[in-house]
Amino acid sequence: MIEDKGRTGKKDSTVVRKLDTLRVSRRSFVGWAAIAASGAAGTLLAACGGGDSTATVASQSTKSSSGTAATTQAGAGTVASTSAGTTASGTQATPSIEAKQGGHLTIGQAGEPDTLDMYRTESSISWEVGWAIFDTLIIADEKLALHPDLATKWEAAPDGTVYSFTLRDGVKFHDGTPFDAAAVKFNLDRTVDPATGSLLSIVDIGPYDRTEIIDTHNVKVTLKSPYGVFIRAMSLMEFPMLSPKIADMAVEDVGQHPIGTGPFKFKQWVTQDHIEVERFADYNWGPSPPYAHSGPAYLDGVTFKFIPDAPTRVAAIEANEVDAIMKTPGTDVSRLKGEGYELETGLQTGMPTGFIVNTNRFPTDDPAVRKAINLGLNRDQISKGLYAGQEAPGYCPLTPTTFAYWDCTGQIKYDPDGAKSALEGAGWTKKGDFYQKDGKTCKLDVYIFGTDGKPGEAFQAAIRPIGIDCNLQVVPFTQQKDVGFSGKHSLMLGRFDAPDPSILTLLFHSRNIGPDGFTWTHLNESNPDLQKQLDDLLDQGTNEPDQEKRKEIYAKVQQIIVDENMFIAMKYDAMLVMMNKKVSGWKMNDLGYQPRIYDVSISS
Amino acid sequence: MAVYIVRRFLYAIPVLFGVSILVFSMLLLIPGDPVSLMLSETSATSKAAVEAKRDQLGLNDPIYDQYGRFLKSVVTLRLGTSIQTNRSVGSMIRDVFPKTLELTVAATLLTFLIGVPLGVIAAVKQHSLLDTASMILANVGVSMPIFWLGLILIYIFSIKLGWLPVTAQKGADLKHLVMPAVSLALGGAGIVARLTRSSLLEVLNLEYVVTARAKGLSARVVVTRHALRNALIPVVTIVGLQFGSLLGGAVIVEAVFARQGIGAMAVNAIQKKDFPLVQGTVLVAAFAYVIANILVDISYAFIDPRIKYGER
Numbered sequence: 001m002i003e004d005k006g007r008t009g010k011k012d013s014t015v016v017r018k019l020d021t022l023r024v025s026r027r028s029f030v031g032w033a034a035i036a037a038s039g040a041a042g043t044l045l046a047a048c049g050g051g052d053s054t055a056t057v058a059s060q061s062t063k064s065s066s067g068t069a070a071t072t073q074a075g076a077g078t079v080a081s082t083s084a085g086t087t088a089s090g091t092q093a094t095p096s097i098e099a100k101q102g103g104h105l106t107i108g109q110a111g112e113p114d115t116l117d118m119y120r121t122e123s124s125i126s127w128e129v130g131w132a133i134f135d136t137l138i139i140a141d142e143k144l145a146l147h148p149d150l151a152t153k154w155e156a157a158p159d160g161t162v163y164s165f166t167l168r169d170g171v172k173f174h175d176g177t178p179f180d181a182a183a184v185k186f187n188l189d190r191t192v193d194p195a196t197g198s199l200l201s202i203v204d205i206g207p208y209d210r211t212e213i214i215d216t217h218n219v220k221v222t223l224k225s226p227y228g229v230f231i232r233a234m235s236l237m238e239f240p241m242l243s244p245k246i247a248d249m250a251v252e253d254v255g256q257h258p259i260g261t262g263p264f265k266f267k268q269w270v271t272q273d274h275i276e277v278e279r280f281a282d283y284n285w286g287p288s289p290p291y292a293h294s295g296p297a298y299l300d301g302v303t304f305k306f307i308p309d310a311p312t313r314v315a316a317i318e319a320n321e322v323d324a325i326m327k328t329p330g331t332d333v334s335r336l337k338g339e340g341y342e343l344e345t346g347l348q349t350g351m352p353t354g355f356i357v358n359t360n361r362f363p364t365d366d367p368a369v370r371k372a373i374n375l376g377l378n379r380d381q382i383s384k385g386l387y388a389g390q391e392a393p394g395y396c397p398l399t400p401t402t403f404a405y406w407d408c409t410g411q412i413k414y415d416p417d418g419a420k421s422a423l424e425g426a427g428w429t430k431k432g433d434f435y436q437k438d439g440k441t442c443k444l445d446v447y448i449f450g451t452d453g454k455p456g457e458a459f460q461a462a463i464r465p466i467g468i469d470c471n472l473q474v475v476p477f478t479q480q481k482d483v484g485f486s487g488k489h490s491l492m493l494g495r496f497d498a499p500d501p502s503i504l505t506l507l508f509h510s511r512n513i514g515p516d517g518f519t520w521t522h523l524n525e526s527n528p529d530l531q532k533q534l535d536d537l538l539d540q541g542t543n544e545p546d547q548e549k550r551k552e553i554y555a556k557v558q559q560i561i562v563d564e565n566m567f568i569a570m571k572y573d574a575m576l577v578m579m580n581k582k583v584s585g586w587k588m589n590d591l592g593y594q595p596r597i598y599d600v601s602i603s604s
Numbered sequence: 605m606a607v608y609i610v611r612r613f614l615y616a617i618p619v620l621f622g623v624s625i626l627v628f629s630m631l632l633l634i635p636g637d638p639v640s641l642m643l644s645e646t647s648a649t650s651k652a653a654v655e656a657k658r659d660q661l662g663l664n665d666p667i668y669d670q671y672g673r674f675l676k677s678v679v680t681l682r683l684g685t686s687i688q689t690n691r692s693v694g695s696m697i698r699d700v701f702p703k704t705l706e707l708t709v710a711a712t713l714l715t716f717l718i719g720v721p722l723g724v725i726a727a728v729k730q731h732s733l734l735d736t737a738s739m740i741l742a743n744v745g746v747s748m749p750i751f752w753l754g755l756i757l758i759y760i761f762s763i764k765l766g767w768l769p770v771t772a773q774k775g776a777d778l779k780h781l782v783m784p785a786v787s788l789a790l791g792g793a794g795i796v797a798r799l800t801r802s803s804l805l806e807v808l809n810l811e812y813v814v815t816a817r818a819k820g821l822s823a824r825v826v827v828t829r830h831a832l833r834n835a836l837i838p839v840v841t842i843v844g845l846q847f848g849s850l851l852g853g854a855v856i857v858e859a860v861f862a863r864q865g866i867g868a869m870a871v872n873a874i875q876k877k878d879f880p881l882v883q884g885t886v887l888v889a890a891f892a893y894v895i896a897n898i899l900v901d902i903s904y905a906f907i908d909p910r911i912k913y914g915e916r
Contacts, residue, residue, distance in 0.1 A: 111872075112872070115688065120690065197690070251690055252685075252689065252690040252691045255689065256689075256691070270864070271696060271700055271864065272699075272863075272864040272865065272868060305771065305862070306862060308859060308872075311860075312758070312860055312862050315755070315759070315762060315763060316771055316862070318762075319758075319762040319769065321769060321770055
């Protein structure tokens, strides 16, 4: 099933940022993170150039008319140039570089990358390390605006199938190979080569056809069909530029001895222990924005130490063995702050942690019950109880840092009285602790996947005062799709990280119903007309190149999801990074969990 | 003696063969299609991708072909290719197995060094305060969960006192081994202490011990030279069996102390559904267990002369 109607000819797939599920025990959020993972309509098109990308594009207004034409007609492809950015910040940054230069940073990572071949991996931890070693053609800032990186300029042909890139001059790989058009062709061709064994990049590159070398610094990429997401995809760590010399390496070595153009050179990988990188002294093409300085990285080197167990990561920073730790448990944050450590929070993009609702099964087939859950769920209690308030209560179908987020909090807020009157208005009466209708108790089958049932228990405790009972099931991940497709659930917990609202296609489009699909609302059975309407809107959102129009389309989509209460958000996930006072300049990137280590400095 | 040892090793061959068949069948016994399981968290769940992966793993071949290939990979020590890393499973395991060996050997030694003296003291001073104290200690050791003990040790010795590192540091000495080995050993040490005590008490009442005492030998010589040697036979058996649970415990200890090791690798492989790596780690763990038991059998020959002389 899941035949893609539109574009790639492949399965419908939205890029889902999977957080690793490396550990077994005692961790709250990682356990359910990997829930999602995959699937569908590559559509991560995000805020590029058009209206909101600031200085860089503005400085470009006098550029060629063809550039402007491309902007208006294709939207996704935009023109930009770097020269302004680099020179401006270059002069300012120089004096402070010397002051900040030096030192070695050790980061306690929540796990080990599977490979450092970014075209093969699906692991967020690989991408976290990847940003130290590699550059991409385009880079996004925290506001999701796109900026030039190894490509100084790009434009889309009016029909949206041809993208031209002008490449930065003077860039070379860590092995000394110059970066040029041939390197771009090598990397993009390699993505779709079956021998590469790519799982995610090959989907997100969409209907890629070929790359032509125009001259040393100009390439033309042709797609088989229009795919507005392409430019946005080029800003992800799934598409870094690798040295063409890797073609001579054994496949397993590519991921073990990566060669990029990034601010740090790969030095060493000790299995299950650490990865070490060292400063690439020739690096002077760090794009600004989003980076705050130019020239080589401040740090002499970085060690990514693998400490999968959260309490051990916390102990390691307290024992001064690492300078920073990723994925700090929320319950440790305020204590560590009290001990003088600093917190940097990255906010997840995509869909928050929450429950997908089955609209075709008692009792959630009753809209009043769905509404009662959404209004009656005390998210504050859950956020404080489980995450010590470090991860915010979630209400809407998309997280606030996601492109095209639509604020639903006018409609969805904690309102226990509203919840009860919704139930009573629909003919439910309270008998004892719980509501009943036609002799049947309002009891939800709540599915949690993985090993950590705590979020389910917290939900159970938070919804019981409304008069709704829960039958909690904690089952292995492998059963997720089976539960969702067969519809055994009233609610099932999931978290779907993604860089773009097109993630909603994966969860709500009827195309993604099936044993391999991720659409588990069963709306096609309970309300086929609405499902059709939703499908149309989701398709428009995927195809529409104009970003402002996409916002409007996705607002309508979110409105339907909220009106129908098909998704009960629970919390907006956060990547909590604790670091000691010596570390400065740490920022998270546009996706919320990947650090920009290039700007980090450490004082002795 | 040599015949005895050789025979022990020969007996192990069918066992190892059986282990290899069991490990191989893991892939066949998984409910559902292992390939879809592997790919279910990826974007490539299309039929074509599943078929390509099946071909790549050779799952479309007859089972005897697959088993033959598996055996060959075992013999060549390559053990297949890890799905996650694309590296040979053999080389991944070789990277980390020495660390697990280091940990389990250290823990085994500690089990002995802590457990036997505790048991001897308890037996010799039966019903005294010392007896009660050492048995309480042994019970505490047995009942403490390893991860909890590990965290408590970290809290005291790394964070509060700053004596020992939480995780293995570059170029560090054996300091980093202390806490992992202790937390792994205490449970076994408790069992060994209790067993040594009961076994020694039994032996101390045998007639040959009474005779030894009657000969006027000192209490120390009676216990160490005459009684303990016999009392240790069941203890050695238990230590051999303990090796298996040490490998199991290593999974937890390696996670808590962020150590390299085959246990942590196996858990990770299971979670990532990296079947070749799961097979490889299980196979190596099973082999290690078999070899540990052969070593126990051989040590009997040294402890119990009846075995040496009783060769048929």
